[in-house]
Amino acid sequence: MNLNTITSVKRPASVDDVGPWRDGYSWLAGGTWLFSEPQVAVDTLIDLDSLGWTPLAVTEAGLEIAATCRIVDLHKFKGPADWRAVPLFQNCIDAFLMSFKIWNAATVGGNVCMSLPAGAMVSLTAALEGVCTLWPRDGAPRQVPVVDFVTGNHQNVLQKGELLRSVLLPASALKxxxxxxxxxxxxxxxxxxxxxxxxxxxxxxxxxxxxxxxxxxxxxxxxxxxxxxxxxxxxxxxxxxxxxxxxxxxxxxxxxxxxxxxxxxxxxxxx
Ligand SMILES: Cc1cc2nc3c(=O)[nH]c(=O)nc-3n(C[C@H](O)[C@H](O)[C@H](O)COP(=O)(O)OP(=O)(O)OC[C@H]3O[C@@H](n4cnc5c(N)ncnc54)[C@H](O)[C@@H]3O)c2cc1C
Structure with missing residues (x-):
């Protein structure tokens, strides 16, 4: 649907370009929920896509999933042979009630931030002991396990303007x-x-x-x-x-x- 309260869309190259947070701002990920119902309190969308984060990075610590990683990209991921839990990615994604549009546009971070009880990416990342990296508007980044990030139905620990940057799935859990x-x-x-x-x-x-x-x-x-x-x-x-x-x-x-x-x-x- 058209969001007729939106007067501005920002496409920052870095989060520092966003400036001070104010009421009316909203982070925009895949937009599949944001554009599914009126957002009367929002006048400015800040598109995370322009930040250009690498969707998936395999490191010694595990798999770093950028918040902007699309569900479709996670579905295609093939990990190292000893990461025996990787097929769970597809199992959880297949449990997701979604259309072709959500499949291709929705992001892992958007799903986690929606914090719905049936949030398939919440299920996946909580089960694999994921740890969120959060970027507060003021202050140092902080780490919160996914299981503690979601606090209730459509509720989480994000403070005003705080950004979910990534979720790390530890190699120990993936094995x-x-x-x-x-x-x-x-x-x-x-x-x-x-x-x-x-x-x-x-x-x-x-x-x-x-x-x-x-x-x-x-x-x-x-x-x-x-x-x-x-x-x-x-x-x-x-x-x-x-x-x-x-x-x-x-x-x-x-x-x-x-x-x-x-x-x-x-x-x-x-x-
Ligand atoms: C028809 C329909 C059916 C659905 N069925 C299901 C279902 O079965 N299970 C389920 O889990 N979900 C379901 N959803 C909702 C689904 O969770 C979202 O559509 C999708 O996961 C949101 O991802 P997105 O990237 O499009 O986020 P957006 O729509 O872009 O954003 C969603 C919210 O998260 C915020 N946000 C996004 N990324 C970040 C970030 N990195 N940091 C901070 N805040 C952020 C946005 O500001 C916004 O408030 C359904 C939605 C629709 C419309």
Missing amino acids: KRYAMRQVSLTHLGRSAALIVGTVGDKGDDFLLTVTAATPRPFHFRFARVPSAAELRQAIDDLLPADAWFADVHGSAPYKRHVTHYLVEQIRAELA
Whole structure:
């Protein structure tokens, strides 16, 4: 849709060119959400594309995903042979409810910053222990794990004007085995639960990430693969009945039920 409140579009070569932040400014990534509904409080879009960030960089530390990396580019990524979790990129992207336009235009950063419970890039980057680099308007860059970045449905830790620069997926997480399950109440519908388990080579460092069924991602970490009862108890301890996300894509009891059902499949597969 046309955004008829917009009077200016900035295309800075560097974030320093943006100047002081003010109400009415908005970062523009792929624009797939921004242009999907009226943005009455926004008069100026600041296009991140002109910053020219390298979408994907493989380093010793892991994979650095620029916020502006497009979903379609992440889908094509082939990592080093020992990064066994890379196929999870495609699994999560395929769980994304999206049209051709969103597939080609939406960015990883845009999806993470939307911070929706069924945000497929939130699920992926939280499960692979991603760490966000944030650029505040004033002050030094700061690092926040993805699992702490999203604080609720469409809520996150970004301060006014703060920019998500990148997400680092550590090589240690990319080398782990994984199992993933996703379920939607309707065919091709938004995820009601998207759950990922990862584990080290020797059955160590088991991490379960619950997303979509809850307003924000949750981690359950164990030194070894836990028993079914231990894992169930840990989930029930952290997530009481009112901690589940109820919407048209599933009631809270339904999401709790499918989560337990899928978690046991994941646990058994990785054990
Ligand atoms: C029909 C439809 C169906 C959808 N279904 C799903 C779904 O199933 N699951 C799901 O997760 N999402 C879904 N979405 C929303 C989806 O999350 C967004 O369309 C997309 O991920 C946003 O990415 P973008 O790059 O286009 O961001 P934009 O639309 O450009 O930006 C989104 C928001 O993030 C801010 N932002 C973007 N990048 C940054 C950054 N680097 N730093 C700080 N702020 C930033 C923008 O200012 C804006 O507020 C759907 C959207 C539509 C329109």
